[in-house]
Amino acid sequence: MLMPFIAKSTLAGNESGESRRAPMSSRAPDPESALSRTKVLVVDDQKLIADTIAEILSNAGFETMAAYDGWEALEAAGRFHPHWLLSDVLMPRMNGVELAITLRQTDPQLTILLFSGQAGISDILLEGQRRGYEFELLAKPIHPLKLIERLKQE
Amino acid sequence: MTAEPTPLPSRQLQVTERVTVDPRLHLAAIVDSSDDAIVSKNLNGIVISWNLGAARLFGYTAEEMIGKPILTVIPPELHFEEEEILGKIRAGERIEHYETIRMKKSGERFPISVTISPIRDEAGRIIAASKIARDITERRRFDESRFRLAAIVESADDAIISKDLNGIVKTWNQGALHMFGYTAEEMIGAPILRLFPEELKYEEDEILGKLRRGEQIHHYETRRRRKNGEVFDISVNISPIRDASGKIIGASKIARDISDKKKIENLLLQSEKLAATGRMAAAVAHEINNPLESLVNLIFLARQNCAPESKASKLLTTAEEELERVAHIARQTLGYYKDTSAPVALHIHDLLDNVLTVYGARMMSAEIAVDTRYDDLQKIFVSKGEVLQIFSNLIANAIDAMPEGGVLKVSSRKVFSGSKDGIQVVIQDNGRGIDPANLDRIFEPFFTTKGNLGTGIGLWVVRQLVERRGGQVSLTSSTSHNASGTTVTIFLPFAHPKDADDEKGKTR
Numbered sequence: 001m002l003m004p005f006i007a008k009s010t011l012a013g014n015e016s017g018e019s020r021r022a023p024m025s026s027r028a029p030d031p032e033s034a035l036s037r038t039k040v041l042v043v044d045d046q047k048l049i050a051d052t053i054a055e056i057l058s059n060a061g062f063e064t065m066a067a068y069d070g071w072e073a074l075e076a077a078g079r080f081h082p083h084w085l086l087s088d089v090l091m092p093r094m095n096g097v098e099l100a101i102t103l104r105q106t107d108p109q110l111t112i113l114l115f116s117g118q119a120g121i122s123d124i125l126l127e128g129q130r131r132g133y134e135f136e137l138l139a140k141p142i143h144p145l146k147l148i149e150r151l152k153q154e
Numbered sequence: 155m156t157a158e159p160t161p162l163p164s165r166q167l168q169v170t171e172r173v174t175v176d177p178r179l180h181l182a183a184i185v186d187s188s189d190d191a192i193v194s195k196n197l198n199g200i201v202i203s204w205n206l207g208a209a210r211l212f213g214y215t216a217e218e219m220i221g222k223p224i225l226t227v228i229p230p231e232l233h234f235e236e237e238e239i240l241g242k243i244r245a246g247e248r249i250e251h252y253e254t255i256r257m258k259k260s261g262e263r264f265p266i267s268v269t270i271s272p273i274r275d276e277a278g279r280i281i282a283a284s285k286i287a288r289d290i291t292e293r294r295r296f297d298e299s300r301f302r303l304a305a306i307v308e309s310a311d312d313a314i315i316s317k318d319l320n321g322i323v324k325t326w327n328q329g330a331l332h333m334f335g336y337t338a339e340e341m342i343g344a345p346i347l348r349l350f351p352e353e354l355k356y357e358e359d360e361i362l363g364k365l366r367r368g369e370q371i372h373h374y375e376t377r378r379r380r381k382n383g384e385v386f387d388i389s390v391n392i393s394p395i396r397d398a399s400g401k402i403i404g405a406s407k408i409a410r411d412i413s414d415k416k417k418i419e420n421l422l423l424q425s426e427k428l429a430a431t432g433r434m435a436a437a438v439a440h441e442i443n444n445p446l447e448s449l450v451n452l453i454f455l456a457r458q459n460c461a462p463e464s465k466a467s468k469l470l471t472t473a474e475e476e477l478e479r480v481a482h483i484a485r486q487t488l489g490y491y492k493d494t495s496a497p498v499a500l501h502i503h504d505l506l507d508n509v510l511t512v513y514g515a516r517m518m519s520a521e522i523a524v525d526t527r528y529d530d531l532q533k534i535f536v537s538k539g540e541v542l543q544i545f546s547n548l549i550a551n552a553i554d555a556m557p558e559g560g561v562l563k564v565s566s567r568k569v570f571s572g573s574k575d576g577i578q579v580v581i582q583d584n585g586r587g588i589d590p591a592n593l594d595r596i597f598e599p600f601f602t603t604k605g606n607l608g609t610g611i612g613l614w615v616v617r618q619l620v621e622r623r624g625g626q627v628s629l630t631s632s633t634s635h636n637a638s639g640t641t642v643t644i645f646l647p648f649a650h651p652k653d654a655d656d657e658k659g660k661t662r
Contacts, residue, residue: 046444052451059458117443141446141481144454 039063040151041082043073043099045091049140053086056144062151070094077103082110084151089116089124089137097128100135113150115140191266191287194273197244199224199236202282211266211289213259224285229257243272243283253290265290313409316395319366321346321358324404333388333411335381346407349378351385365394365405375412386413442484450477497535497650502566502577503528505538509545510564513553521559529567530577534648540619541646547612548581548642554604555585555640569645576625576647583640587633596629620644 040062044050050066058064065080067073069091077085085103089096100112117140128135138150185192191208195201201224204216212219212227219226225233232255242249249270255263266287273282307314313330317323323346326338334341334349341348347358354377364371371392379385388409395404453474460467503526510517510524517524552562563582568575588596592603597617613629620627624647631640 046448048448049444049451052448052455056451056454056458059455117447140443141450141477141484143450143478 037063038084038151039065039080039082040084040086041065041067041073041077041080043067043070043085043087043091043096045069045088049088053144053147057148057151060144060148070096070099073099074102077107081107085110085112086147086151087112087114089114095124097124097133097135101128101131101133104133112136113138115142117141192284193219193224193287194282194284195224196282197240197280199240208287211258211287212256218259227256227258229255229263239270240283243270244280246272246280248272256287265294311410313407313411315341315346315407315409316404317346317407318404319362319402321362330409333380333409334378351377351379354378361392361405365392366402368394368402370394378409386411387416388412442480446477446481446484450474450481453477497537499533499535500538501533502530502536502541502579502646505536505541506545506564506566506579509542509549512546513549517553517562520553520556522553522556523559523561525561525563527563527565527567529565532568532577532648534577534646535650536623536646540623544616544619544644545579545581547616548644551612551642552581552583552585552640555583555587557585560584560639574647574649576645576649579644579646581642581644585639587638587640588629588631589633590631593629593631597627616642616644620646623647624650 038061040054040057042050042054042057042064043066044053045068047066047068050068054064054066065076065082067076070087071094073085073087074094085100087096087099091099096114096116100114103110104112112135114135115138125135125137138147185205188205188207189210191211192203192205193201193208194203201219201222204214204219208219209215214226225236228236235254239249239252249268252268252270254266254268256266257263267290268285268287270283270285272280273284275281307325307327310327310329311332313333314325314327315323315330316325323341323344326336326341330341331337336348347355350358357376361371371390374390374392376388376390377385378388389412390407390409392405392407394402395406397403453470457467457470457474460470506526506528510526549562549564556562561584563580565580565582567578569578570576588603596603597613617627626645627642629640629642632638
């Protein structure tokens with residue numbers, strides 16, 4: 001695998017050892033160095049998606065961390081203190097909306113962007129709305145350039 | 155009852171011998187052995203002779219009747235007949251096959267057919283009357299059932315036709331008139347082939363072949379042609395008709411118009427297909443969008459790792475473009491399609507706003523201004539995902555039609571359409587419009603005016619979803635200079651179509 005920043009989950013119990021989510025070093029530093037400090041936590045239960053997005057954003061000058069489910073993401077956020085949460089919606093154990101709500105409660109400054117490949121998630125989104133939370137939702141597949149553009153907007 | 159005497163060989167032999175002696179004895183024997191009642195009476199209506207047949211028929215013996223008035227066997231209310239009969243006899247007239255009612259000794263009345271002839275003496279004077287009577291109870295019963303059958307045939311909704319073995323129509327009921335439009339006068343004597351569509355004429359040979367072999371044809375579903383040329387679906391039963399000796403002389407054909415049934419079957423089939431498409435779309439969306447996301451990312455990364463002008467980089471750029479096409483198709487068709495959770499009451503304008511928000515960035519960069527007018531205060535029960543899909547496809551089309559910018563007008567209001575209350579949504583762009591030559595085909599699946607960029611299923615999906623919800627979609631478009639643009643009008647009734655509910659119940 002081409003990812004140098006493989007995160008291991010202690011909560012998931014599928015790997016032993018300590019979490020080793022080292023912030024990724026920028027491979028090709030972005031000339032707009034102002035963005036290099038923007039931290040994005042990328043969460044997707046499809047490891048390949050989380051890893052590739054993390055790498056792309058890292059190459060674009062963001063500081064990134066990847067996590068592969070909601071619990072893992074909570075743990076990672078506690079250490080990483082991201083500016084952005086970019087999360088899949090349908091995930092085992094804890095879905096993206098629950099994750100977003102939990103993180104928003106601890107960090108009101110966090111900007112949240114959800115993305116999903118499925119249409120059958122409106123119930124999850126509605127549940128969030130019922131609790132007073134509404135999040136921007138992007139449809140997979142999203143082109144990396146568009147994603148970068150979106151993240152640079154704020 | 156038949157008129158044939160019971161065969162008695164010995165007696166016949168005797169009679170034959172006596173014929174040479176006295177022919178009158180022969181006649182007397184015939185009278186005696188006849189099943190018919192043969193009686194004679196004088197001009198006052200007094201019985202003079204009474205054969206065994208009469209005794210059997212009326213229940214009175216000869217002893218009981220000879221010397222008694224014939225009125226004994228005539229029901230009181232018909233006594234007047236006797237006067238008329240005697241009058242005619244006196245005048246020398248013969249009465250043939252007169253059908254009337256007579257009475258048995260038991261009081262039972264029964265129908266008979268009588269032939270009455272005057273009897274003259276040697277001088278030619280009329281002195282009496284002979285009367286041959288036959289019980290026609292059986293025949294009456296047969297006639298009645300025949301009439302009843304004829305009435306049933308005439309009043310049947312089904313077309314009931316008979317034809318001979320050459321395929322020439324022999325009988326033609328009212329049902330056939332209604333079904334095919336031809337009258338009995340037009341069809342009797344004409345070949346039944348007239349009802350066959352050109353491409354099905356071969357069927358008649360097969361049908362006649364089967365009939366000649368004595369086979370029946372049950373519930374055969376085929377198509378026939380009405381007088382007005384319309385071809386429709388029918389189900390036919392064809393059975394051979396045999397004569398008394400069992401020889402096949404023709405065929406009866408009972409045809410039922412099943413065009414309505416076929417239409418419903420086709421509709422069901424279509425909605426089944428649609429439901430299956432929806433299920434497949436959902437499954438595909440699930441399985442495709444995630445790998446697509448990975449692929450897009452991987453290709454992007456691979457390109458970053460190539461020398462910018464290298465061959466590999468160019469190939470990857472092409473791969474990326476191709477992937478974008480796949481992504482586009484997936485978005486347009488699989489996006490919201492499956493979200494067919496139970497319908498909920500909501501404001502249509504909320505869904506419109508929802509979709510406009512999704513396309514907000516795209517419209518801004520294309521310099522498209524949005525003008526919304528919402529006047530739909532009443533909530534409507536709809537499947538949110540389906541309606542989002544409808545608006546999404548239409549608004550995407552509108553945006554595609556205005557690459558150089560323009561105005562997108564979106565309105566919603568409560569209307570009455572026919573007998574139904576509902577919400578009308580109008581989505582109007584002032585883009586390039588649709589070529590009139592293409593207007594007829596735009597709702598066809600896989601028809602597109604966008605060349606390589608179109609999937610050809612956007613409007614098709616719109617129409618399927620709208621009609622399944624019991625609504626209507628219409629589209630007008632103009633390509634004329636300075637007034638070009640396309641307007642799509644959608645009507646969704648408040649009431650849910652029953653069929654759709656049933657259909658949903660079945661597919662869930």
